[in-house]
Amino acid sequence: MSFPWAKHYEPKQPLMRWLDEKLPVPRLVYNAVGAGYPVPRNLNYFWNFGVLAGAALGIQIITGIVLAMHYAANAGVAFGSVEGIMRDVNAGWFLRYAHANGASMFLLVVYIHIARGLYYGSYKAPREMVWLLGVVIFLLMMATAFMGYVLPWGQMSFWGAQVITGFFSAIPLVGETIRVWLLGGYAPDNAALNRFFSLHYLLPFVIAGVIILHIWALHIPGSNNPTGVDVKGEQDTVPFHPYYTAKDAVGLGVFMLLFALLLFFSPNLLGHPDNYIEANPLSTPAHIVPEWYFLPFYAILKSFTADFILPAKLWGVLAMFGSILLLFFLPWLDSSPVRSANYRPKYRGFLIVLLFDVILLGYVGGAEANARNVILGQIASGYYFAHFLIILPWVSRSERPRPLPGSITEAVLAKHGGTSPAQTALASN
Amino acid sequence: MVRAISTLVGLAFVGVLALALFFTAKDAIQNPAPEAAEHEFHLHPRDAALSSAGYFGTFDRRQVQRGFQVYKEVCAACHSLKYVAFRDLKEIGYTEAEVKAIANQWVIEQPSINPDTGEATTRKNVASDHFPSPFANEVAARAANNNALPPDLSLMTKARHDGANYVFSLVGKGAYRPQPAELVEKFPGAKTPEGLHYNPYFANLNIAMPPPLTSDGQVTYTDGTAATHDQMAKDVAAFLTWTAEPKLESRHAAGFASVIFIAIFCFLAWGAYQNVWRDVKH
Ligand code: HEM
Secondary structure (H helix, E strand, O other): OOOOOOOOOOOOOOOHHHHHHOHHHHHHHHHHHHHEEEOOOOHHHHHHHHHHHHHHHHHHHHHHHHHHOOOOOOOOOOOHHHHHHOOOOOOOOHHHHHHHHHHHHHHHHHHHHHHHHHOOOOOOOOHHHHHHHHHHHHHHHHHHHHHHOOOOEEEEHHHHHHHHHHHHHHHHOOOOHHHHHHOOOOOOHHHHHHHHHHHHHHHHHHHHHHHHHHHHHHHHHOOOOOOEEEEOEEEEEEEHHHHHHHHHHHHHHHHHHHHHHHHHHHOOOOOHHHHHHHOOOOOOOOOOOOOOOHHHHHHHHHOOOOEEEEEEHHHHHHHHHHHHHHHHHHHOOOOOOOOHHHOOOHHHHHHHHHHHHHHHHHHHHOOOOOHHHHHHHHHHHHHHHHHHHHHHHHHHOOOOOOOOOOOOHHHHHHHOOOHHHHHHHOOOO | OHHHHHHHHHHHHHHHHHHHHHHHHHHHHOOEEEEEEEHOOOOOOOOOOOOOOOOOOOOOHHHHHHHHHHHOOOOOHHHOOOOOOHHHHHHHOOOOHHHHHHHHHOOOEEEEEEEOOOOOEOOOOOOEEEEEOOOOOHHHHHHHOOOOOOOOOOHHHHOOOOOHHHHHHHHHHOOOOOOOOHHHHHHHHHOOOOOEEEOOOOOOOEOOOOOOOOOOOOOOOOOOOOOOHHHHHHHHHHHHHHHHOOOHHHHHHHHHHHHHHHHHHHHHHHHHHHHOOOOOOO
C-alpha cells in the first residue's frame, strides 16, 4: 500500500528496535498516522472531520464506560439512577452531559464528514470500499444513538422506542411478530431496556472495528483531495506527521471549544424537556420527536401519507430506510469520472440544493404536522430521492466538467499565482 | 442499466409522494384544520430574571432559601420533591444544625416499619432522607386532588420549555384569571370544565391545580423581604431551578476554566500549524 516514496520506519533506539522485531505496533502507527503515510498537500479543513469523528467516538466510549458503572438498566430504577448520577456521583453531571452532548457532536461531525465525501466525490473509485464501510458505520451509529436515548427511561425515551420499533409492524404479515420479538414484549419495558443497554454497550466497539477497516481501505489508494485529481508524484504529498497531525490539532481544538460551550453552558439545548419526566406508558406526550440528528429521516417517514398499492405506513418505512440505504449505491449511481464538485458545475448546484433540502427536512421533522409542513416535507422528500436516483445518474452523464488541473501541485501553485519553475522547486520541498 | 433501474425506483418514490401531496392539499382545502383555543390564547412565560439564568448564572442563595420556604409552606402540601435530600440544603447555605432541625420538624414523616411489630408506620426525617411525598401513593394523591396528580417538582424547571420562567408565570400574579369572554364566544366547546382553573400559561389552558399563591404576604419571609405575590413566585422558581440543576454553579465555573484552557490550546496548535507548514504551499 501507499506510495513508493513513503518514508520507512527505522527505529534507532535499541528498545524500539527490539519491540519492532517482536510486535511492530510502532511501525503500524508510523505507517498509518505517522510520517510513513503520504497525504495530498492541499487538503482543506473538511479533511479534519474523520479524525474528529474518531475523537468523538473515543469520548463516547470513555464517558460511556464510566456512566455504565453507575447506571442501572431496570425500568423501575433507570430514571432515578440517572438522576443519582447527576446529583450524587462525583462529576456525574459532567459525565452525563458530556456523553449526551458528545453524541450530538459525533453525529454533527459525521454529517459534515459525509457531506465532504459527497462534495469532493470521495465515494468514487478507487475509494468505494471506504465509502461503503462509512455507510455501515453510519447505520451502526444511528442504532447506537437510538438505543442510548432509550436508556434514561424518560418520556421521550419510552415513546421514541415505541414509535421506532413500531416501524417493524409495518412489514406485512410478520411485522407485529417481529416487533414483539425485538422488544421482548408488547410494549417497551424491562426486557427491551435491558437488551438496548447490552447492545448500546456493544455497538461502539463494533463501530471501532469497522473504523479500522475504513481506514485500512482508505490507506490503499490514499486520501482524496479538493481537486479530486490523483496524486502524481512525491511533490503532491506531504507526510501525515507532522503536517496533518498539526492541522488536525487545530481542528480538534475548535471541536473541543464548541463541545465545551455546549456541554457547560447549554447542556439541555439539544434535548427535549419531556425526557426529564419519567417514562409513563399511560401518558402520551403531545409531540413525539426524535433527537435532532434523526429529524430529516423522521420527516421522510411522515411524508408518505397516501396508500398506493402498499399502505402509506409501509411506504414511509421503506422510504426512510431507503433514504440511507441508497447511499450504498452512490458510487455506481454517479458515473462521472470527475470527483470534485468544484469542476462539476451542475452537480455542484444540485448538491447545494440537496444540502438545503436536508436542512428543510430536519425542520419539518421537528415541526407540527399541519398541512403546510406536511406538504413542505413531501416536496423536500421528493427532491431527496430525485437527487440521488434520477438527477445524479443523468447529470453525471450529460454535464461537461470544467478543465481539471494537471496535478495537485499545479493547482496549488495556480492558487498562489503563477507557476515559475523556481516556485515549483520551492513548493516541492 | 443502473440508470434505468434507479430512475424507475426514484420515480416510484416521487410518484407516491406526489400522490400524497395531492391528497394532503385536497384535504387541507376541503377540511381546513379547525383553530384551537390553546393556539390562540396560550401565553409564553414572563421573564423571572433569575440570577441563575444566562451563561454565567449563579444562585442567589437568599432567594433560593426564600423559595424553599414557599415550597415548604405552600407547595409541599401537594407536591413531592423526591430527588432532593434534606442534606442537599447545605448547598444553598443552611448549616448542618439547621438542616437537622428542618428534617426533624418536617410535617410529613418518612414511611417506615415498626421494628417490634413489623407494621407499617412513619418516623421523623433525618438529614439523609429525601423529601417525603405528601401522599402515600398515586391513588391517594388523585383522590385528594379532584383526580389530578400533582407532579414531582424536583425536575420541573427542566421538564418544561423555559422552565424557570414557566413556573414563575404559572403561579405568579394574574396567571389565574377569569376565562376571557372572547374565548368562550369563539370556542364554545372550550369552556373551562368544572373543577379546573383557567390559566393561559398552562399548555391546554385549564389546570387542575387550585391557585397555590393567592395574596401578598401569604408567606412571612424571615429575611424581611416583602412577600408580594410575584416575589414568592419568583423565589419558588429560583428554588426549583436549584432542585433541578443543583450543580449549575460548578458547571459554569468548570466551563469557564475549560474554555480558557482550550482556547490556549487552540492558539498553540495554530502556532504549531503555521510553523510546520511555513515552507509548503497548500
Ligand atoms: C464513526 C464514524 C467515522 C469515523 C471515526 C471515520 C473516520 C475516518 C477517517 C479518520 C478518515 C480519514 C480522514 C478524512 O478523510 O477525514 C475517513 C475518511 C473517509 N470517510 Fe470516514 N469515518 C466515519 C464515518 C464515515 C461515514 C458515516 C462515511 C460515509 C457514509 C464515511 C466516509 C468516508 C470517506 C469516503 C473517506 C475518504 C475521504 C477522502 O479520502 O476524501 N466515514 N474516515
